[in-house]
Amino acid sequence: MWFSLGRSEGFPTQYPANASAVHFDTLEVGIIVAFVILMICFAISIPSTNRKTNIHAYARIFLQLLIGLLVLLGNFGQDWETAVVQVKTPYKAGIAAEIEASIGIHIGLRSVNVTLKSNSSNPELKNEIIDYNERFTWTWDQGNFGFGPFAGRLQQEFRAAQLRGVPTPILWVVDYFVIDGEGFRYGRFYRTSGWYCHILMWTAFATWLLALILFRSVIVYGGYCLGMTGLLQLAANLLWVVVKNPSPLVIPFDGVILTTAYGVSFWITFVNGLLSVISAISIIIMDQKYDDLLYTFFDVDPLTSFDEISYLTPEEESVLRHKEVRQDIPLIPMRQSVEEEEEDQNVEYIPVYKKRGTVRYRHHVALPPPVPREKKPRHLMNQVV
Structure with missing residues (x-):
């Protein structure tokens, strides 16, 4: 009797889905939160009697965890290439209204995100909330030509988006990645470069873990592994630049051209690679010249x-x-x-x-x-x- 109280239909109330745009990547946020929690736990041990030793240990751990965090953010980041433009464009098929909107594209190693946001005051779209963030994944097979069951994952998700009624500007952008013929092979080249880059990034993460282990025994060997971590990340940057596509991605709109540029994830990987290589070189030099100070800093016999x-x-x-x-x-x-x-x-x-x-x-x-x-x-x- 309690379940029927206040319900005239006689069965549990069903509410429609409240779709909302995704404004941040939950995976990236989860990685950042995990590393921040670790840093907070180590920071709690600083105010103690042996404060100087704890500060050295915290600085060492902070640098090691920072390199690992940046490796993962570069691997799973969705901003290897980005672009944002303001355009006036049709909204949806079957609707004559046009909107003033901001269209953004965010390309990662595994997928492409297309955003569409507008505060249009068109009376035809009075109750319409225009705030979209659609992700289209290409991991990892190219698939057969077309949109059938044996086509690539990107092509199948594009066809599913058409059936859902995704706005026309988003489909227009993704169409450049879906077409695979003649001079339009952007999806194929981005998928290939993402495949090789993600292998290098995972290998860099493995060498970083090995460096953490060796830093507790033979520090110079840990320096060699840390240097390999940096070289692998720099190699990923180089492969992304060389393999991604022979011609730049240019998507025209009405009076505006959407052109991509290297984004935050690309530069994070590049800076982290340089940081790892410089740290490794410093460790190797100190092991030869100032080994006592080096082993004291790492608290190793x-x-x-x-x-x-x-x-x-x-x-x-x-x-x-x-x-x-x-x-x-x-x-x-x-x-x-x-x-x-x-x-x-x-x-x-x-x-x-x-x-x-x-x-x-x-x-x-x-x-x-x-x-x-x-x-x-x-x-x-x-x-x-």
């Missing part, structure tokens, strides 16, 4: 960057330090007599570390042959280095 440790006598260490090549370095035999072992205990050994991929004290000069040792000297067995 410096010994993780060394492959091995050798214990040399002062004479042997002097040979390496002064870049002298001597062939008369005495080798310690595998087995020693009692007198030799007692004499060996009185020698002070100096630990020399060998870095990953480099050898300390080596400056383009051949080093003497390594000194084989059976084991660490007994008087250093319990010494912590």
